[in-house]
Amino acid sequence: MIRGVIFDLDGTLTRPVLDFIAIRQEIGFPLGPPHLLARIETLCGVEQERAWAILCRHEERACQIAELNEGGAALFAYLEQERMPRAVVTRNASANARRTLERLGLRCDPVIGRDSGLPVKPSPEPVLHICRHWALKPAEVLMVGDYQDDVFAGRAAGAKCAYLQNGKPAAPDLPADYCISRLDELIEILSASGGGMPCSRRKKK
Known part of the structure; x- marks a missing residue:
């Protein structure tokens, strides 16, 4: 039975x-791995401060113009009705994430950002931290995201995982339990506590 839901923020x-x-180009990073945060951590002194400032500026602007993803209003109405806890795990700064949620009228607790003192995704630690906070087993929690690291983090923690396609079909080897095209598709999955269509059976668009 799924009793709590953890969401990624941007794109989910x-x-x-x-x-x-654009962020990488402004900082002066090439495209490709490692992840942006890992690259910034390799910098020192003034260069690192400049890179963090650029990233934070982009995040603050994103907070000001953020819009709820398709199906989000119906999903959160359902979660409120069912009194199902929900949380956010993001690589954004925690304060920006909270401001975004407040602006959109979404209640989530806890909100775990890159500055929360835990390793970032794909580490399972943020997911496990939330499970402990809720006093739930990882198998009772669903991790929802639009990026492979969201799925990897949830899977490593032992949680169920849903991949939000956003027009990008899941890779064949992505270990997601479900693939969805919009957030309100989760209502059926949550109602059935795992009875949704598995990722491997969903047709790619």
């Missing part, structure tokens, strides 16, 4: 806003 709860290509 909100429509994709952050332009990571």
Whole structure:
């Protein structure tokens, strides 16, 4: 039985806003791995401060223009009705994430950002931290995201995982339990506590 839901923020709860290509270009990073945060951590002194400032500026702007993703209003109405706890795990700064949620009228607790003192996704630690906070087993929790690291984090923690496609079909080897095209598709999955259509059976668009 799924008793709690953890969401990624940008591209999952909100429509994709952050332009990571533009952020990398402004900082002066090439495209490709490692992840943006890992690259910033390799910098020192003034260069690192400048990179963090650029990223935070983009995140603050994203907060101001964020829009709820398709199906989000219906899903959160259902979660409120069922009194199902929900949380957010994001690589954004925690304060920006909270401001975004407040602006959209979404109640989530806890909100775990990159500055929360836990390893970032794909580490399972944020998911496990939330499970402990809720006093739930990982198997009773659903992790929802639009990026492979969301799924990897949830899977490593032992949670169920739903991949939000956003027009990008899941890779064949992505270990997601469900693939969805919009957030309100989760209502049926949650109502059935795992009875939704598995990722491997969903037709790619």
